[in-house]
Amino acid sequence: MVDYISLLKQNNLKATIQRTNILKSINRTGHITIDEIYEELKIDYPTLSLATIYKNILLMVQHGVIVEIPISGEKSKYEIKKDEHIHLICKSCGNIEDRELSSCNIDIEDFNIIFKQINLYGLCRNCQSK
């Protein structure tokens, strides 16, 4: 279990109940859209405003707590910031799986890389056997 309060404080953000709940949703699913967070949280927390989620997602991205994963043809998903890794995105079931970045050696000249975003689209193991 992750300590969202410390995580937020480490990144100079106050640990409000809204923020910790957003992080809980993100962490539970691994990768999730803003709409999905809203749908999920408003069950237990009906007064929560969608605008608050947008605002806090943006804030937490800016403060490096979470990262955006833009996806071709659909809405961005968000995940807790962690060691760099790549995404295997299944075109059939939509599942997103994390994999080691080490399976991908990159050698670029004349460019100072700050961060990498590697999405591989295809069929997951499950969907291959159907």
Next chain:
Amino acid sequence: MVDYISLLKQNNLKATIQRTNILKSINRTGHITIDEIYEELKIDYPTLSLATIYKNILLMVQHGVIVEIPISGEKSKYEIKKDEHIHLICKSCGNIEDRELSSCNIDIEDFNIIFKQINLYGLCRNCQSK
């Protein structure tokens, strides 16, 4: 110079003046947003409708003429579909540069890759020396 008429026909799309102009904009800039296409084309072609651009961009993506490049924190750009390559995206000047995919060896098990999307964010040569 690219033959947009053949390109469209090869992909079972009729070569309208709107479509060839959209492709011309995309090709001239390499990578461009929908808004930028509209701003650019309406100078020479004031009656062109933004809805027509949205409609044709979607259609040309579906027919494999162009591809969407989703980018963290900003609007998607589009480019002519060509051999797979990676993108070097400068966080300072915003420039997008194509590079060979060969500089990146990928070795994944249990996943059937259909296509790859590799964006490297950082500083381009120009912006490094500032």
Next chain:
DNA sequence: GTTGTTAATAAAAATTATTATCAAAAAAAG
């Protein structure tokens, strides 16, 4: 405990982005 100060939230409004509708124009087929 009350006040003042600040920050965060919820609700509402405004703005922006995207998609749908449909008549007119253009292109293709016959």
Next chain:
DNA sequence: CTTTTTTTGATAATAATTTTTATTAACAAC
């Protein structure tokens, strides 16, 4: 040339996102 099909432009409708405003929560000073 006439009919049929496709595409476009204009506009309306919807959806997504941002901004504004009013309310509430937190908390230290009095």
